[in-house]
Amino acid sequence: MIETVLPVVGPARRGARASIAAAARDTVSVGFALAPIGVAFGLLLVQAGFDWWWAPLFSTLIYAGSLEFLAIGLILAVTPLAQIALTTFLVNFRHVFYALSFPLSTITGFGAKTYAMYALTDEAYALTAPMPRGSLDKTRVLAIQVFCQAYWIIGGTAGALLTTVLPGQIIGLDFALTALFVVLAIDAYRAKRDIPTPIIALVSALLALAISHEHMLIIGMGLFVAGLVARYLLTRRASGAPTPGTGA
Structure with missing residues (x-):
C-alpha cells in the first residue's frame, strides 16, 4: 500500500526506505491505540446491525474516527443529507486549523498532495507537529499517514469480524476514541512541556x-x-x- 502512494525509483530508493522505516517507528505507539479503537468501531458497527464489510468501507471512504462513530447513529436514524453534511462540517472543522501548521509543503505531486489532505487526521497531525521540519520529507509524512490509516482499517475490520464469535453486547466501547485523544494530548505535552x-x-x-x-x-x-x-x-x-x- 505504501509503495502505491509513495513510488520510489532509482537512487532515491534507499532514502525512501529509510523514511518509511522512520515512519513505522513514529506510528507504532499510535498503532497500539488506533487498532483497538478500530476494533471498538467495528464491534459497534456490526452490533448496530451493519454487515462486517461496512467497517473497511467506512474507514476507507470516510476515514474520520469521531465522525465514523457518529455516522452509525446518523445513518440508523435516517438523518437528512443536509444535516449529515452540517454535522460533518462541525465535527471536522478543527482540521482547518491543523492545515495551518501541517507540513504539506513537503508534499509534491497532485496525487500525493490530495492523499495528504484527505488523510490529515488528529493522529497524523499530533505525530508530525512536534517534529523538527528538517527531519520530515515527503515520503516520511505520507508513510505516517498511510500507516495510521492501515492501523485503523485493520482494526475496524478485525472488530467487525470478531462480533461473529463474541456473545452479547459490549458496553463502554464508545469511550475508546476519547481515550485516544487524552493519550495524544499527554504525548504532546511531554514533547513540548x-x-x-x-x-x-x-x-x-x-x-x-x-x-x-x-x-x-x-x-x-x-x-x-x-x-x-x-x-x-x-x-x-x-x-x-x-x-x-x-x-x-
Whole structure:
C-alpha cells in the first residue's frame, strides 16, 4: 500500500526506505491505540446491525474516527443529507486549523498532495507537529499517514469480524476514541512541556460547554484559537518584538 502512494525509483530508493522505516517507528505507539479503537468501531458497527464489510468501507471512504462513530447513529436514524453534511462540517472543522501548521509543503505531486489532505487526521497531525521540519520529507509524512490509516482499517475490520464469535453486547466501547485523544494530548505535552496551551484548551472547552452543549466543539475550537492568538500577541509585546501589521 505504501509503495502505491509513495513510488520510489532509482537512487532515491534507499532514502525512501529509510523514511518509511522512520515512519513505522513514529506510528507504532499510535498503532497500539488506533487498532483497538478500530476494533471498538467495528464491534459497534456490526452490533448496530451493519454487515462486517461496512467497517473497511467506512474507514476507507470516510476515514474520520469521531465522525465514523457518529455516522452509525446518523445513518440508523435516517438523518437528512443536509444535516449529515452540517454535522460533518462541525465535527471536522478543527482540521482547518491543523492545515495551518501541517507540513504539506513537503508534499509534491497532485496525487500525493490530495492523499495528504484527505488523510490529515488528529493522529497524523499530533505525530508530525512536534517534529523538527528538517527531519520530515515527503515520503516520511505520507508513510505516517498511510500507516495510521492501515492501523485503523485493520482494526475496524478485525472488530467487525470478531462480533461473529463474541456473545452479547459490549458496553463502554464508545469511550475508546476519547481515550485516544487524552493519550495524544499527554504525548504532546511531554514533547513540548507547554503548560499554558492545555490550560487554554481546558478553559475553552469548559466555556464552550457552558455556552452550548450541542455546538461545544466548534465554539471550543474558536475560543481556543482566539486564546492562542491573544497569547501570541501578549508574548510578543512582553518580549519587545513588533506586533505583525503594526509596523512598530
